[in-house]
Ligand code: SF4
């Protein structure tokens with residue numbers, strides 16, 4: 001890591017001002033509708049000071065704590081995904097033209113510089129996986145790629161994991177190690193701050209920092225180490241590929257299906273899920289049509305529809321598809337599991353289905369078939 005500096009808490013607003021002066025639209029965590037959500041950040045006062053999230057299977061709520069800290073929480077339902085792979089996007093438009101018949105019109109993505117404040121280690125790991133899928137491939141997605149180029153990432157080391165977090169088990173947190181422009185460690189009276197890129201260093205150089213004291217560095221390290229030790233959930237292994245494929249007919253898939261609603265919440269909140277559908281949306285007058293991409297989920301009926309046949313007609317086969325792709329065949333596609341241990345799918349599942357428990361049940365009992 002590059003040199004670590006210290007920024008007094010009362011100087012922290014300088015960071016927001018420096019980003020705005022550099023032309024960035026700033027996005028940061030705020031309390032909205034009883035959860036931590038990312039939204040436009042005009043003032044540091046909008047950050048969730050003294051707020052903490054309490055998460056459990058099927059549960060998420062906020063509580064107030066006696067602390068000046070802005071980042072004393074684990075995560076909310078969003079990660080970075082909606083800012084790069086947007087839930088709804090018009091890819092192109094078609095219109096009638098008297099000379100050429102049908103004319104296709106390109107739609108340019110919004111190219112605003114975007115600074116995201118408060119990104120966690122698991123979110124950065126998920127971003128690397130989305131990068132692998134959308135831009136490090138034979139046919140890079142131009143919409144994703146252009147937005148990615150505009151992104152400035154201000155990461156924060158975790159000190160308050162939720163009960164649902166298991167990033168230690170996947171190797172993705174709670175300490176931020178890579179893929180950021182600036183990284184913060186929050187203490188009661190100050191922040192430690194270090195640059196991870198040239199543009200991060202340029203912003204850092206404008207702030208009223210001092211060299212970080214050894215005591216402050218040790219305190220910050222200890223807090224993140226403690227956050228790692230507080231995690232109680234885990235997956236049985238970082239590579240469950242062979243065990244999952246050896247258990248395609250395990251009775252536990254039917255057991256999960258009795259609890260699963262096939263609602264797709266888990267895929268919506270998952271920072272690595274990338275499935276989408278495309279459809280035409282014609283105007284009422286018949287003169288124009290928009291070609292739209294929208295998030296899809298392997299839990300929907302239409303996701304496995306092929307030529308009059310739904311390949312996965314029941315919940316058991318859909319849950320199996322989700323888990324075996326996420327924890328199994330991602331290894332073939334991207335060289336690692338598709339889970340970064342954020343725990344969102346556990347908290348936001350309406351019936352509290354826990355990926356760590358289901359994977360353990362399938363992988364530690366022999367296939368009956
Ligand atoms: S599968 Fe669940 S815990 Fe893993 S990255 Fe997705 S939402 Fe997070």
Ligand code: SF4
Nearest residue numbers: 260261263264266349
């Ligand atoms: S596992 Fe939970 S969140 Fe996912 S589809 Fe089933 S009920 Fe919905």
